[in-house]
Amino acid sequence: MTDSARVRGRRPAQGEPVVDRALSLLATFDAEHRTLTLAELSRRAEIPPSSALRLANRLVDWGALERDDAGRFCVGLRLLEVATLAPRGHGLRQVALPFMNDLAEVTHQHVQLAVRDGMQAMLVERLSAHQAAPVDYRIGGRLPLHSTGVGLALLAFAPKEVQEELLSKPVYSEPDNRLIAADVLRRTLADVRRERLAIFRREDEHESIVSVAAPVFGRDDVVLGVVGVLVPKRVAQPRRLGLAVQTTARGISRELGAAATRL
Amino acid sequence: MTDSARVRGRRPAQGEPVVDRALSLLATFDAEHRTLTLAELSRRAEIPPSSALRLANRLVDWGALERDDAGRFCVGLRLLEVATLAPRGHGLRQVALPFMNDLAEVTHQHVQLAVRDGMQAMLVERLSAHQAAPVDYRIGGRLPLHSTGVGLALLAFAPKEVQEELLSKPVYSEPDNRLIAADVLRRTLADVRRERLAIFRREDEHESIVSVAAPVFGRDDVVLGVVGVLVPKRVAQPRRLGLAVQTTARGISRELGAAATRL
Structure with missing residues (x-):
């Protein structure tokens, strides 16, 4: 069960809250915040750092996020690849x-x-x-x-x-x-x-x-x-x-x- | 527990497989397939239609996907908004x-x-x-x-x-x-x-x-x-x-x- 499912008392069976949380990580980036540390990501998305890291790593694996040499996160090229299909x-x-x-x-x-x-x-x-x-x-x-x-x-x-x-x-x-x-x-x-x-x-x-x-x-x-x-x-x-x-x-x-x- | 967690025998506690499944829905679109029905989405992502619909709806709510008048799915403008931050x-x-x-x-x-x-x-x-x-x-x-x-x-x-x-x-x-x-x-x-x-x-x-x-x-x-x-x-x-x-x-x-x- 995810933290948010527990907190909100929602039925965790389908695990969608975790999808919303993953998407909320993407939504933390804006024109003034193109690169974020894990702490910033966690604070802006209102997700505990441990969960934020786990979710961010999934997004990195897929290519929706990338990490720079300093370990900071930014939006990845894979997202651009998909978005250009809109x-x-x-x-x-x-x-x-x-x-x-x-x-x-x-x-x-x-x-x-x-x-x-x-x-x-x-x-x-x-x-x-x-x-x-x-x-x-x-x-x-x-x-x-x-x-x-x-x-x-x-x-x-x-x-x-x-x-x-x-x-x-x-x-x-x-x-x-x-x-x-x-x-x-x-x-x-x-x-x-x-x-x-x-x-x-x-x-x-x-x-x-x-x-x-x-x-x-x-x-x-x-x-x-x-x-x-x-x-x-x-x-x-x-x-x-x-x-x-x-x-x-x-x-x-x-x-x-x-x-x-x-x- | 999600279907894929059950099938793969993976630890479902953090619910990340569902994130992977949501991302796999995004990955079903390509230059030859910019608009997909639910059945196509489900088949191409190898996710049962019921789960595919649930996940796709989360993505629609957020704006990563959009539905046209015929109910078909396509990549949404919100994804373009985030992707341009790469x-x-x-x-x-x-x-x-x-x-x-x-x-x-x-x-x-x-x-x-x-x-x-x-x-x-x-x-x-x-x-x-x-x-x-x-x-x-x-x-x-x-x-x-x-x-x-x-x-x-x-x-x-x-x-x-x-x-x-x-x-x-x-x-x-x-x-x-x-x-x-x-x-x-x-x-x-x-x-x-x-x-x-x-x-x-x-x-x-x-x-x-x-x-x-x-x-x-x-x-x-x-x-x-x-x-x-x-x-x-x-x-x-x-x-x-x-x-x-x-x-x-x-x-x-x-x-x-x-x-x-x-x-």
Whole structure:
């Protein structure tokens, strides 16, 4: 019987709690914690060190984790091998990448590819021209649906239930934390749907950033993701960029088999 | 007690076999099997359907797997989120990508970034120009160390033990399955080390491909990966490409903090 099964009084026969514990070890890693000692792993996952070590060793054996020369743990290549099979991420990415390259070349900026995962946007690809100003969005990272260009484009074309769930609670802009009135957000989403283009201005202490994003359609009129460009406000010409982003989104959609009526 | 613990007579107390079984579900997916029914999952993982479903549901709850409208399983975005934290894959990739873009632009071909994982090369990034001839290497895929450009470059700069392990058994070229004499391979590796460049010609029924690859160094003179170009033989000018590939590898190495003496 596992410790957690004993504690929670759960039926231990199938041993699933131990699977959850193993997965919780994977979940302790993030962009700021790519390498963890056993003690850190144990503390962050809230699993006693002895169990954490046992579980981590299973994950190391399989290749989901790796250990460095100092014995610290990090995410392993085997996980990358499996993760690249995710149809929603890498299938889309394979088709989109050459088009994204073109967009990065002509704009000299950051180009993003994102999909919706529940109530968040997830960046599945990012290309950056050498000249592009540094930004801290990373692949695999999550973004709010209501405070980014790619997020707004995803939200505008998401099922009605998703939009209503988001609108059912107060929505605050990020990072400046201002309340966004529900009717304002509704109007924004209607605009994005009509224009097939989301333009979002992110005001920041350091530099204001404009993101411009357009939906990518697959078969059956389903939005599979969005492609967007991120530019510093001082160089941004959102409408001009919009044409390039929409052209890119149409190219990807056509490759993905979107009906001509959607293009 | 889990079925496998009972069968194998293993101590069930810690419940790790169930972790192995959960991981074996993840391992059933590959490039030809990105979506699997429960029956396929169960058969491929050699786990009874009832246990397979229970374990798969844990993985779905966490996001490692997802189910489509037809109830079939596929790899989930959450796994991509965690996998992108792998320092050996995505850390390198983030630095390499703008340089790889440049190389794809000037060559109009496929550009690869690979790392060594045990006795194989693993592709962590691939960029393809629109005009590039289709090839079937995919990101997350594995390649032989001795029968690809990126593989030879990785092997040449791998620890002596890795080279000797590979050379201790007969080595056959892929895909044409000819025996490669150990002394020939040794000479090739010495050439690659001296020139900092691997050139490999892959003869194929359909089209012969040339791959040209160069090592990427990090701090402490360690080879972190290799960058390469893949071109059809009819358009290949390997030496000319070699200069571009070496230039790209040096750019990435400098960004990674390689000592100037290594550049």
